[in-house]
Structures are given as structure tokens and as C-alpha cells.
Amino acid sequence: MDHTHHPIDRRRLLLGAAALGLSVAQLAGVPAARAGDRTDDLAGDPARDPAAGRAGDPAAGLAGDLGPAGAGGHAATLTATRRVGAYEVMALYDAAGPFFTSRQEAFPAASAADWRRAARLDPAAFGPNDAWNLDFRCYAIRRPGGRVILVDTGVGPAGSPASSWAPVPGHLPERLRAAGIAAGDVDLVVLTHVHSDHVGWAVGPDGVPTFPNARYAIQHAEIAALTNAGATTMLSYVVDPLRRTGQLWEVDGRTRLADRPGGAVTAVPTPGHTPGHQSVLVERGRRRLVVTGDVLVHAVQLVNPDVGYVFEDDQDVAGRTRRALLADARRHDALLATAHLKQPFVPARATR
């Protein structure tokens, strides 16, 4: 989503910041709130779960932002992991907060029945007074040997382009440290699209790319659309610095990103939310996981893919893309990894 071209309700943003503090405190105090986030095959194993094994490391920490409870077992609950073949897919929480419009304003076509079904699927997204609570999440795909593909980079630090509407600063750097991932381990960053809440930590405020050893994959159609629209803020914040250092990889269409006997990772064009939007497919044999990006931003679009989101660039194209992606994901019994739902991993079949 991108709201830089829309008027911002300052009062709601301030309320949003307050609510962010509240929700983070709740995470620290109420383990059950994120019980669903626990990794299925790594939880509680300090030998394999870096977050659980390094409580004494301030960087493992949550100590800074979640208080004493965060220094213990809660680190793992903020970094859920699923395995696909040889790959570990980790959900990395960057930020959370209420959206600046009501959910009905954001999804005007949603019916009462749609909302009821969505609430069963992702209850934490429903705040009081028609509020939409959302997470801002990135995903790391760790390959054997420790190299990492990072999908999206969150809202970024204070002062990032998302600051005008999203709850900055995000926490991706702490989450990466807690997961045992150094900036130098990341050899590919996939930006699903160039909206401010997905590119926040891609390049530092000093104009230096955050991940020195990484290529950054952006669809050619996305960069062309930004250029045509004269989107100078996003071009100068993300695209120009990557071009200067030679780290920009303009992919064009479906592109294989990693391939080995243990599985494959592929960038798949999923236009509509933006012209050059892409998703990331991780597969091994019959097991599939799709990092969707903003093909769907709320569970209401899972239970009814016809429900558009007002800030989609092209609602018709976005709707077609969403229906096709979800139909395919259900056919293959895929796991969906979304940026903005309150739970990081949702089985596509759960949404029928």
C-alpha cells in the first residue's frame, strides 16, 4: 500500500502511534496473543533457534522494545518459521498499528458476511470502532549454508518515506539479529513493490544500501511506472542509490531466483496493487509457500477475492491477479505468507 499521494489524517496517525505502543506491550505480556506465530519445527530448540539461545545478547532483544519479558522466550514468537525443502522461511515482524481509515473505507465492497468470515480467520485484525489493525512484515528465506533472500524491508527508520502514515521506526534490524542473520548474509533482496512500507530498510538515510552483498530485485515494470509517474521520492530513496552501487537487478517477468535439489525460489509477476508488483514462490516437490506481498492486504480479500482495496493502482487487474493467485494456491494446498495480516502464515485452503 502507498498513501503518499493521499491526504493524511494527522490525528489518526498520532492515535496509531499510541496504539502501536499498546500492541507491542501486549505482545510482551500475553504470550497467547502470538501463539500461532511459533515456529512449527524450530520452536523451543535453543540449538537451532538463534532467538531462543541468545537471551543474553542485547541484540536478541527485545529487551529494548518489549521490556524484560522480551528478553526471554518471546523472541521466538516474533520470528515464526516454516520449512520448505531445504529452505527456512522466517516471518520478520517490522511494525504494527491501526490503519488511518476504517476497514469499511479501505474495502468498500466487503459485505457483513465477508467481514464475519474474515474475523474468524484473522481476529486480531479487527479493532474497536471499525479499525483495521495490521502488521508490517518481511520474510527471510534462509538457504543451506546460511545465505539469505530477504523479501521486502518494512516501514524503515524514523524519517523514512513511510513516516508520513505508518508506525515508524520499524524493528527489522533487531529481528534480523535475533534470527542470527547479519546484513552481509543477505545476497538477494526482493522488493515486491516500491511502496514506502515495503522498502523502508532497503537503503539507509545516508543513501547507502543496507545489505552490502545483495542484489535487489525489482520488476522492470515497477521502475518504469515510477519513472513515468515522476515518483521522485521513491526513485531517489531506493532506485537511484541501488543503481549507483550496481546492486539494482531489474527483473522482467517470471524469474528463477534460487534453484537447487532442495527446492526453488521464483519471482512471479502479480500486477494490480502496483504495475510491477511481484510475489515470491518457494517450492519443493508438492510443498508450496507464496510470499504474496500486497496481492491481498486483509483477510477479507482471502475469504472474498473480489473485494478490492481502495489504494490498489488498478482494481480490475488486482482482482484478476488475486483470484488467480488464490485459486492456484488452493489447488496446490500452498501456505500464504502475507505482509499485513496479523498472522504470518495462513493455509490457502483455510480460506474457502
Ligand SMILES: [Zn+2]
Ligand atoms: Zn503494504
